[in-house]
Amino acid sequence: MIEVSSLTKCYGEFTAVRELSFGVQAGEVMGLVGPNGAGKTTTLRCGTGIIPPTRGQVRINGIDLAADPVGAKRQLAFLPDEPRLFDYLTVWQHLVFVARLYGVADFAVRAQGLLEELEIADKKELLPGALSRGMKQKLAIACGLLHGPRVIFFDEPLTGLDPAGIRRMKDTMRRLARDGAAIIVSSHLLSLLEEVCTHVLILKHGEKIADGSLADVRMRFARQPDASLEDVFFSATGDDRVPPLLTRP
Amino acid sequence: MIAALVYLQLTALKNAVRQRTSRLRQPRYLIATLVGAAYFYFLFFRMPASPGSGPGARTGPGNIGLFVGVTLAAVIMMGRIVYLWIFSADRAALTFTEAEVAFLFQAPVQRRVLVNYKLLKSQVRIVCSAFLFSLLSQRLGTLGGNGWTHAAGWWILLSTLELHSIAASFTRERMLDIGLNLARRRALFLGGILLIGCTLGWYLRRTLSAPTPADLVQPTAMLHYLQGVLATPPLTWLLAPFIWILRPFFAQDLTTFVRSLGPALLILAGHYFWVIRSEVAFEEASLELARRRTERGEARMAGRWNGPDRPAQKRPEPFVLRPQGLVPPAFLWRNLISAGPLFYPRNWLFISVAVLGAMLWLASRPEYRTVLVFVPAIALPLSSCVLVAGPMVMRREVRLMMQRLDVMKTYPLRGWQIVLGEMLAPIVLITAIEWLLLAVMAVAAGTLKGEFGLVAAVGGFGAIAIGLLVPPVVGLMTGIPFAAALCFPAWMASLGSAGGGVDAMGQRMIFAGGYLTVLAAALLPSALVAVGPYLLVSWSSGSAAAGLIVGASAAGLTLLGELGIVIWWLGGRYERFDLSLEAPLS
Numbered sequence: 001m002i003e004v005s006s007l008t009k010c011y012g013e014f015t016a017v018r019e020l021s022f023g024v025q026a027g028e029v030m031g032l033v034g035p036n037g038a039g040k041t042t043t044l045r046c047g048t049g050i051i052p053p054t055r056g057q058v059r060i061n062g063i064d065l066a067a068d069p070v071g072a073k074r075q076l077a078f079l080p081d082e083p084r085l086f087d088y089l090t091v092w093q094h095l096v097f098v099a100r101l102y103g104v105a106d107f108a109v110r111a112q113g114l115l116e117e118l119e120i121a122d123k124k125e126l127l128p129g130a131l132s133r134g135m136k137q138k139l140a141i142a143c144g145l146l147h148g149p150r151v152i153f154f155d156e157p158l159t160g161l162d163p164a165g166i167r168r169m170k171d172t173m174r175r176l177a178r179d180g181a182a183i184i185v186s187s188h189l190l191s192l193l194e195e196v197c198t199h200v201l202i203l204k205h206g207e208k209i210a211d212g213s214l215a216d217v218r219m220r221f222a223r224q225p226d227a228s229l230e231d232v233f234f235s236a237t238g239d240d241r242v243p244p245l246l247t248r249p
Numbered sequence: 250m251i252a253a254l255v256y257l258q259l260t261a262l263k264n265a266v267r268q269r270t271s272r273l274r275q276p277r278y279l280i281a282t283l284v285g286a287a288y289f290y291f292l293f294f295r296m297p298a299s300p301g302s303g304p305g306a307r308t309g310p311g312n313i314g315l316f317v318g319v320t321l322a323a324v325i326m327m328g329r330i331v332y333l334w335i336f337s338a339d340r341a342a343l344t345f346t347e348a349e350v351a352f353l354f355q356a357p358v359q360r361r362v363l364v365n366y367k368l369l370k371s372q373v374r375i376v377c378s379a380f381l382f383s384l385l386s387q388r389l390g391t392l393g394g395n396g397w398t399h400a401a402g403w404w405i406l407l408s409t410l411e412l413h414s415i416a417a418s419f420t421r422e423r424m425l426d427i428g429l430n431l432a433r434r435r436a437l438f439l440g441g442i443l444l445i446g447c448t449l450g451w452y453l454r455r456t457l458s459a460p461t462p463a464d465l466v467q468p469t470a471m472l473h474y475l476q477g478v479l480a481t482p483p484l485t486w487l488l489a490p491f492i493w494i495l496r497p498f499f500a501q502d503l504t505t506f507v508r509s510l511g512p513a514l515l516i517l518a519g520h521y522f523w524v525i526r527s528e529v530a531f532e533e534a535s536l537e538l539a540r541r542r543t544e545r546g547e548a549r550m551a552g553r554w555n556g557p558d559r560p561a562q563k564r565p566e567p568f569v570l571r572p573q574g575l576v577p578p579a580f581l582w583r584n585l586i587s588a589g590p591l592f593y594p595r596n597w598l599f600i601s602v603a604v605l606g607a608m609l610w611l612a613s614r615p616e617y618r619t620v621l622v623f624v625p626a627i628a629l630p631l632s633s634c635v636l637v638a639g640p641m642v643m644r645r646e647v648r649l650m651m652q653r654l655d656v657m658k659t660y661p662l663r664g665w666q667i668v669l670g671e672m673l674a675p676i677v678l679i680t681a682i683e684w685l686l687l688a689v690m691a692v693a694a695g696t697l698k699g700e701f702g703l704v705a706a707v708g709g710f711g712a713i714a715i716g717l718l719v720p721p722v723v724g725l726m727t728g729i730p731f732a733a734a735l736c737f738p739a740w741m742a743s744l745g746s747a748g749g750g751v752d753a754m755g756q757r758m759i760f761a762g763g764y765l766t767v768l769a770a771a772l773l774p775s776a777l778v779a780v781g782p783y784l785l786v787s788w789s790s791g792s793a794a795a796g797l798i799v800g801a802s803a804a805g806l807t808l809l810g811e812l813g814i815v816i817w818w819l820g821g822r823y824e825r826f827d828l829s830l831e832a833p834l835s
Contacts, residue, residue, distance in 0.1 A: 045655070073660065087561045089586060
């Protein structure tokens, strides 16, 4: 579903991502992790067509993003950490607008179903200013899912959500994967990735450190069999010298 | 402790200057700075000064003029201060940034030190303002004095006003503490001012005679009469403190300036001690003020110019948007909702019919013909203003678009679809206004110029001809902010933010030049294309009106072609636009 090969992105002299290759299949949820400046955001942006790669290829559902950007973008959805909504469009009008952009045929049924599933059907006539942070996030998700994308990119999806919102977001991601979507989640919350992801890609200085199923990566980098993803992450990135926060004398 | 705060202020200032200087290495900032500097140079040093401002003419105004000028300035200053005491409802708050609140309010710093820091900080702004104002005021040679005395005069005036404003807010807070709320304070002060005003009026009526017609005929006579009024003792006593503050600014020579410094500095020092010795809790209100300022800034950056405190209200749809169909109308639909119901098709039609109905009624009444004369005099400048300023206002919309670019770039749309979609709303709005103004001008011109309908008919055809050109011209001008955003995104970001500097002024000048250049470049080919059909049809049919319509149609089609090329180019530019290589827009 998502095939990235030899992706390289340079900003002048600086190489943010170097020769990165990976794939995410239908039903898989891949966690994109790495320390700050590792190249996660650049990878996400290149993968969604927001910025052009310097070299390499991104294929979405078999369609080359550079050769047929419109066709590829029809297959994907990008959900940023901060919902970008229009001040003067109601919840329903947001969906009408997105439906027109994507040419969604059975718009009314799909939109109503999404709003009910996300528990915001009673907020249809409200403007974003009247919605809580979690509700806005739900609206952004509804807009992203309206056209039935096969590939979904989440950027820090839990930002600003309350515990109930966090649980619903995790359930939504799992449900979408069950329904056959390929998902990439970029987050610093390793516990989230451990719960939701089937695969993980660890980046450092723009290069791939590890890529594979959680079990494979754990087997390769963990020193103990029951090591958490956090331990694996520090071990893989070479930052395992970071001491635990609480140490007893 | 004050040393740390001075360090903070000086370091912040030094780093700000260093940052602005270092970015001059980028050509776009260097060019903008040079253009801005040239603008300020010509404004302050090269523009023709007012008559009598040459080197040999710095004698200053005559005694009467000077006296009246100083006293009137004192009256204005007194009015400003009275307004501050009666109508201002602000609590005792000092202006701090949120970072200053976070670092300083919890630090072991005495309140007096905080007040001193705030005063020191405000001096940066006051000194800069005094310098700029003195550059302007010294060009008015009739005021006398020189640049230094003017700068010092401005500094004393602005500093005193700043200190008085803070002291007044502190005192108002104290009044609140002792139970004198806003309504009671207003009643007390208004009552006091009324009492003083009535007493003064009664006294002046008794001692002064009313002006005779001879007093009002000539300016000199008027000045003499005014001097008599203003020199009457109770009024002079009332205005004395204000006059003392203003005298250094109006000093004609160095000796007068030095003599006038004493009382002015005494008042300034008195204000300083008033502020410093006021034991008022300003922290809570300052914290709230800092929060509101930050929210206002964020709202401005996000394009919400009505501020953060006013939530958006739900608006009806301008038309029904079906979920399937052409994409650009979806952007028009969304942007019309944002623009508000005034420009919805039905509402605008109603407004247009009402305005044109009123115009036709006016035109049918000969007794109102003189009123009609004013219509083109108002409509023509208004039309030019809308045509030039309308697309410039679009810069804000473009900035908003750029802030959402990461999401918009994931839409399955070609670049030209997005550019056309975003341009549709301004084209429709500006065209609607321009067409209405054209129709109004055509009715007025037709009624005033021709008694037999022929001239009126030609006037109407002229309006139709111009009307045909309006949409593509507006479209081309609307394309400029898009081109600027896609070619110079960092400039668009700085233009949208508050403040600026020499480089920001230069950027604005360059943009204004860009609008005029594009307008000229777009109109030239279409004008050349229009000449042939106009001459051909006018000659063959013998009708100038028909020639005008055909010529305008040819010009309009040429402009449409140009607009199509521009949208296509901008679309390609949009698709290739690499957000990551540009300065952050949000």
